[in-house]
Amino acid sequence: MITEKTTLDSPIVKQFFEEILGEEGLMVINSLMGREVTDEVISKELGFKINIVRKILYKLYDYRLASYIRTKDKEIGWYIYTWRLDLPRVKDVIMEKKMRILEDLTNKLEYELNTVFFECSNDHFRIPYDIASERDFRCPQCEGSLEYCNNQNVVETLETEIKRLNVELDNPVPEVFNPARLQ
Numbered sequence: 001m002i003t004e005k006t007t008l009d010s011p012i013v014k015q016f017f018e019e020i021l022g023e024e025g026l027m028v029i030n031s032l033m034g035r036e037v038t039d040e041v042i043s044k045e046l047g048f049k050i051n052i053v054r055k056i057l058y059k060l061y062d063y064r065l066a067s068y069i070r071t072k073d074k075e076i077g078w079y080i081y082t083w084r085l086d087l088p089r090v091k092d093v094i095m096e097k098k099m100r101i102l103e104d105l106t107n108k109l110e111y112e113l114n115t116v117f118f119e120c121s122n123d124h125f126r127i128p129y130d131i132a133s134e135r136d137f138r139c140p141q142c143e144g145s146l147e148y149c150n151n152q153n154v155v156e157t158l159e160t161e162i163k164r165l166n167v168e169l170d171n172p173v174p175e176v177f178n179p180a181r182l183q
């Protein structure tokens with residue numbers, strides 16, 4: 001069974017949250033895990049300022065990984081926000097993110113493959129042939145001379161990254177929810 005607890009045990013999931021929310025975000029998630037609780041309670045328990053907790057919670061809400069119910073406190077007349085997590089959805093969020101990165105890298109690769117670059121010998125400022133030729137092969141930054149630039153390294157780096165992402169996208173489930181971690 002996939003629970004909230006085991007979801008966060010996955011290193012990929014943990015890394016994702018660290019990236020988007022930081023170390024404090026992980027603590028907020030841990031605090032919210034397995035219960036419904038107000039932002040005030042989390043703030044008090046963790047000793048974080050309320051606006052930091054709220055910022056993290058709304059970021060989770062943006063990804064639809066958390067939701068809240070708003071109720072009015074009859075005594076003080078303020079609204080109270082009770083939060084809960086929807087962590088198992090994180091698998092889809094991570095896959096969507098990887099797909100966007102893949103699309104971006106594929107566009108970059110296409111551009112690199114279809115463009116001849118020239119590079120400044122002083123500051124390595126790199127520009128496409130068309131612009132280099134318009135500027136008489138002078139660098140727009142320092143006026144240094146522009147020389148042909150082999151972009152094979154850039155192409156290879158992009159190809160490697162794309163290959164890696166494709167493998168990850170082909171095998172999403174075992175990586176995110178490793179059964180060995182369910183204990």
Ligand SMILES: [Zn+2]
Nearest residue numbers: 120123139142
């Ligand atoms: Zn230059």
